Amino acid sequence: MMKLLFIFSIVLASRAGIALGQCTVTKDAYGQVITSCQAINYVSESSSLNKQFTFLGSEFSSFPLWQEGRIRLDNSGQELTCLLAYNLFSQEVLCQLGGDLPIRSVTPDWFMVNGVEYTRQMTNVLGLKYKLYTTALNSGQNKVLKSAKARLIKTPIRNGYDKDHPFAGYYQVDQQYYIQKGSAIPQPITLTRHSVLSALGDHRAKLKTNLSKTSLTVDEVIKLVSHYDSLRVIAQLNSTSLSTDPAFNEVLESDLTYPVQAWKAQVYSRIYVGFEITDAGQVINIGLLSPENVGFGFKEAVEEALSKLSTTKSAYKGRYALPVAFTYSYHPAKELTFLPVNTVSDERLGDRILLNEFVVNQVVQRDRVSSREVWGYYK
Numbered sequence: 001m002m003k004l005l006f007i008f009s010i011v012l013a014s015r016a017g018i019a020l021g022q023c024t025v026t027k028d029a030y031g032q033v034i035t036s037c038q039a040i041n042y043v044s045e046s047s048s049l050n051k052q053f054t055f056l057g058s059e060f061s062s063f064p065l066w067q068e069g070r071i072r073l074d075n076s077g078q079e080l081t082c083l084l085a086y087n088l089f090s091q092e093v094l095c096q097l098g099g100d101l102p103i104r105s106v107t108p109d110w111f112m113v114n115g116v117e118y119t120r121q122m123t124n125v126l127g128l129k130y131k132l133y134t135t136a137l138n139s140g141q142n143k144v145l146k147s148a149k150a151r152l153i154k155t156p157i158r159n160g161y162d163k164d165h166p167f168a169g170y171y172q173v174d175q176q177y178y179i180q181k182g183s184a185i186p187q188p189i190t191l192t193r194h195s196v197l198s199a200l201g202d203h204r205a206k207l208k209t210n211l212s213k214t215s216l217t218v219d220e221v222i223k224l225v226s227h228y229d230s231l232r233v234i235a236q237l238n239s240t241s242l243s244t245d246p247a248f249n250e251v252l253e254s255d256l257t258y259p260v261q262a263w264k265a266q267v268y269s270r271i272y273v274g275f276e277i278t279d280a281g282q283v284i285n286i287g288l289l290s291p292e293n294v295g296f297g298f299k300e301a302v303e304e305a306l307s308k309l310s311t312t313k314s315a316y317k318g319r320y321a322l323p324v325a326f327t328y329s330y331h332p333a334k335e336l337t338f339l340p341v342n343t344v345s346d347e348r349l350g351d352r353i354l355l356n357e358f359v360v361n362q363v364v365q366r367d368r369v370s371s372r373e374v375w376g377y378y379k
Contacts, residue, residue, distance in 0.1 A: 025058040025065055030161040032056060033063045035171070056157065057171035059089035059150050062114060069113035071095060071106060084113045088150035088173060091131055107131060121147075121186055134178060134186065138222045140229045145178040145186050146218075177218070179225060181346050191216045196224060201347045203231045242277075242316050243356035248309065256305040258326055258362040259297030266364075266371045268328040269293055270340035273302045274321050274352055281314040283307075289321055289352075290344050291376035298326055301360075321352040327361045328371050337361070342375045 023037040035055045058065075062085075069084035071093070083096040095106045111118050111133075118133040134145040154169040178186035179199040189195045193214055197204050207224060216224070242248055262268075272289040286306050288299050302324050328338040 025060065025063065027063065028161075032161070033058055034167075035059070053168040054165070055152065055169045055171060056159075056167045057150075057173075059087050059152075059171060061086040061088050061148070066096065067113045069111055071108040071111040073106065074109045077109075084111060086111075086113060086118070086133075088148050089152070089171075091133060091149075093133075121145075137218065138225060140226060141182055141232065142225050142229055143180045144218070144222050144225050145180055147176045147178070149174050149176065177221070179221075184345065189221075191218065191221060196221055200225070200228050201350070203228055203351055205351075206231060242312075242320065242353075245312070245316070248312065251309045252305060252358050255308050256301060256324070256358065256360055258360050259301050262296040262298060262326065263328070263362045263364055265296065266328065267296055267374045268326050268338050268340055268362075268371060269296070269298050269374045270323060270325045270342055270357075271298045271302060272321050272323050272344050272348070273299070273306065274319070275306055276319050277312060277314075277316045279314055279317055281311045281316065283309050283312065289348055290342075291378050293374045293376040296374060298324075319350075319352045320355055321349050322355045323357040325357055325359045327359060329361055329363045330365070338371045338373070340373050342373065 023035050025033065025035050028034050033056075035058045037053045037055070039051055039053050065085040066083040067085070068081070070079045070081050071084070072079050080095075080097075082098070085094040085096075086092075087094070093106050093108055093111060095104045097104075107120065109120050116135055118135055121132045121134055132147055134147045137144045137146055150171050150173050152169055153172050156166050156168055157170055158166050176188060177191065178188050179196070180186040181200075187199045189199050193208075193211055193216060196216060197208060197211075200207060207228060211224070213220070270290070271293070273286060274289045275286045276284050278284060283306060286303050288303075292299060302322070306322070323343075325340055327340070
């Protein structure tokens with residue numbers, strides 16, 4: 001029978017304070033996973049009392065604790081095979097490569113154990129970063145994720161099989177669900193209509209039509225996200241027609257230029273401009289969706305170009321978002337191109353159709369590289 005020794009702290013309910021001990025995870029005669037700890041209760045400075053505590057369950061995701069698995073330390077690294085133990089309390093992944101090599105605590109970008117894939121996420125709580133591992137419950141561009149976190153409930157409970165030896169407490173595993181839109185940071189949700197629709201944001205009205213229940217099951221959330229995926233695909237198909245329209249592209253290519261003040265300052269950026277096309281094909285309500293970069297002219301350049309497109313086909317009726325990447329290259333090393341990395345959130349785009357990105361590249365001669373990306377502020 002496999003087992004793992006580890007050290008952790010227990011806060012006792014007495015006035016004695018803290019007891020430290022070595023714990024072992026095993027199965028008892030009744031098939032229950034238990035954690036047994038030899039603890040030392042410091043009664044006073046001159047005396048102590050040794051005692052064993054037994055808790056139902058464990059901090060780990062499986063039993064036996066050690067399971068064959070694979071890890072990938074980063075996105076570009078190769079997969080390594082090792083024995084894994086995943087601690088749900090500390091979110092620690094223990095790896096044993098075999099032989100006499102020591103057990104290592106690792107922080108992989110990805111790992112798989114018992115056929116389940118886990119991906120590392122980083123979350124911020126009060127300014128502190130914590131690692132978190134999630135599993136994807138569906139495929140597709142937008143995903144429903146789940147994480148598990150164990151906590152020790154230090155409440156004595158009866159042993160259902162052996163009433164003479166109650167447990168000092170038990171490990172409870174809590175589930176947290178998230179929606180991840182593309183490669184964005186996963187957004188935590190509750191299994192309620194309001195929470196899920198708030199996370200999806202755009203297309204909310206269409207998703208809400210056939211959704212009458214307040215509380216949702218996990219399967220219902222997955223189906224809702226799949227429906228959201230299909231709506232996004234339809235929107236993208238609609239956007240392709242305008243993105244490939246010859247008249248639309250001719251206006252952008254002929255009238256959209258790199259602002260002089262921006263290339264003189266050697267700055268580059270990505271901006272998003274929203275606009276609408278009416279039933280009559282008129283282009284109206286042109287406005288900035290991304291932060292304003294005051295003084296560099298990016299916003300003005302795109303708005304001025306779009307204003308030249310006074311009318312277009314009425315078939316393009318809708319609300320659009322046009323991303324424009326202003327990039328910067330140095331001559332003669334044109335391969336040295338500075339590309340903007342900042343993007344806006346889906347919440348900022350709302351239910352707009354996202355068009356294909358238009359790129360405006362500026363090639364200049366400079367003795368030294370000093371370019372920087374600018375990303376302004378929201379008004």
